[in-house]
Amino acid sequence: MDIKDLLNPEESSGEAKKESPLKSLEGDLKFYNESLKEVAVxxxxxxxxxxPIFVAHQHxxxxGEVILDKNDLNTEWSIHASTLEEFMEKGLILPEKQEKFLKQYKDAYHFMCVFVIVPEGANFVFFPYQ
Known part of the structure; x- marks a missing residue:
């Protein structure tokens, strides 16, 4: 899944379209790009x-371990560094789903794997390093 797939939620019937908070995530990921790549490597x-898996959240x-705090950096998203192993330990990726996850996982030297947590739920996105 690409972050752009999450940026434009479908408009509810008759309601005005709200701007997704994930637009700000895209900006923060571009801002954090160099630091995130260094941590992944x-x-x-x-x-x-x-x-490596980065956890993006606003709460x-x-x-994982905090590596970029939104309060310290005056951004909208905080980022924690984690790993597949921690996700499996905590039961976020079940052993029977590991192979499926690995097939979806993109080259960590070219894409950051981001676990995005929003009030509606959470999902993995792969965002290219700039």
Whole structure:
């Protein structure tokens, strides 16, 4: 799934279209681009995981390690660094779904894997490094 798939929610019948909060996420990911790539490469180079996952959120989340705090950086989204292994430990990716996840996972040197948490739910997106 591409982040653009999440940016334009379908208009409800008769209601005015609201701007998705994910538009601000796209801007923040572009702003954080270099830092996120460095962290992903470090996770892989140090042998921590071959599958880094970034957790993007606007509220408190107990998953991964905080690497970019929206309050410190005056942005709208905070980012935590995590891994496939942590997602499996916490039951967010079930063992029987691991193979499916790995087939969807894109090259971590060219795409950031972002687990986006919004009030309506959460989903993975792959966003290209600039």
């Amino acid at each position: 470090e996770i892989m180079a140090e042998g921590i995981s071959s599958y 408190e989340v107990k998953l």
